[in-house]
Amino acid sequence: MPNIVVVGAQWGDEGKGKVVDVLAPHVDVVVRYQGGNNAGHTVVVGKEKFVLQTIPSGILHRGCRCVIGCGVVINPASLIDEMEALVQRGVSLDGNLYISKNAHLIMPYHPALDRAAESQAGKRRIGTTGKGVGPAYADKAARVGIRMADLLDEQLFRDKLEFNIRQKNRLLREIYDAEEFTVEAILGPYLRYAGWLAPYITDTALLLSRWMDGGASVMFEGAQGTLLDVDHGTYPFITSSSTTAGGACTGTGVPPTKIHGALGISKAYCTRVGGGPFLTEVSGDIADLLRTRGNEFGSVTGRPRRCGWVDAVGLRYAARINGLDAFAITKLDVLDACETVKICVGHRHRGEVFTEFPEEERIWHEAAPVYEELSGWQTSTHGMQDYAELPTKAREYLERLSEIVGVGIALVSTGPVRDDTIIVAGSALPRWFPSLGSAASP
Ligand code: IMP
Secondary structure, eight states, X not given: OOOEEEEESSSSOSSHHHHHHHHGGGOSEEEEOSBOTTOOEEEEETTEEEEESSSOGGGGSTTOXXXXXXXXXXXXXXXXXXXXXXXXXXXXXXXXXXXXXXXXXXXXXXXXXXXXXXXXXXXXXXXXXXXXXXXXXXXXXXXXOOXXXXXXXXXXXXXXXXXXXXXXXXXXXXXXXXXXXXXXXXXXXXXXXXXXXXXXEEOHHXXXXXXXXXXXXXXXXOOSXXXXXXXXXXXXXXXXXXXXXXXXXXXXXXXXXGOOEEEEEEESSEEEOSSSOOTTBOOHHHHHHHHHHTTOBOTTTOOBXXXXXXEHHHHHHHHHHHTOSEEEEEOGGGGXXXXXXXXXXXEEETTEEESSOOOOXXXXXXXXXXXXXXXXXXXXXXXXXXXXGSOHHHHHHHHHXXXXXXXXEEEEEOSSBTTSEEEOTXXXXXXXXXXXXXXXXX
């Protein structure tokens, strides 16, 4: 059975949660491999809405085993809240949820450092979610991080905590003039979290290896998106993890030879939250239309998302960096009201048009988009489940986008619930998962 990575192809919020939810019944295991509770994967089941932050979206399917890999940073209080909320809504976790011993903890001083650094960053402010994700990854790289396994060893945990508190308090006091922490205030709650989480903490790399050897199929659920990747994104306006397909290996301990394909998720338009360059950003009526129809408000922070047209140059870059076999295009129905729709086909900078995504920060800030404009379809696609049913102009839009990007479209999402989904016949998805069935080909 194939092991597939599902990865965001833009700046996050592409609708990965819904796509993973649609695909989860066709796999045995879903794994999160990076990010933390900065992510908010929204899944709508019937009339119920679930926002998952650290737990993989597969948890909503009975029998789907879910793993939080070593590349994730875990805020234990937030994870426990998420677990309790799921249990209250009848979701079973025992035997379904596994947490890597090697995953690093988000400690209370991480959000404090995150917010303090942001408050002093001036125009270089990233607009982080304030969850402490960047400082937690910084500690991991600096070799002072505290891991889930440490939480189960009280003496080691206390030693590492004491060391960190001394270091962080100096930073908070002398650089940021912010409130300090005490060991006691953290130790008690964290030891309680340890008791709660202990049954779920295990060697997940070994488990995954055994399951795959036994024929299980694994889906790797990316969080955030390609352009927020710490190496390949619009640095420094990024998150601090490896959001791209390569992160699926380092963030789980699964070797690249065991991964068979990658599905990129993109909205039919584009959004970004926080600071940083966004070439195709729009303002005024069209921004309001996209934000309102797409309900473009952060699922973690509630912040209004910046909105714009799809950038095919960015999507081609995402296809290259992630080795995408296919795209899933989400929220097509949001564009139903547009008279015209635009695809960015080039980044113009000082007379030169780039059709490969530039790597220079200056170009991101100064470039202007080169658009191809198509007429809109101005009729509802909401809830459509059959590709052939789509209005001709909507199909033309999707097919032109796919042609420019050079990658086929395997799934089109036409609304928030599971059933509002088109699986494209002959595409990678029915090849990977024959039980997905098929619809008419484009
Ligand atoms: P951090 O991950 O909280 O450090 O934030 C760094 C940047 O990534 C900010 O611009 C955030 O808005 C953005 N970001 C982090 N998580 C998400 C997400 O799940 N969706 C969209 N943007 C995100």
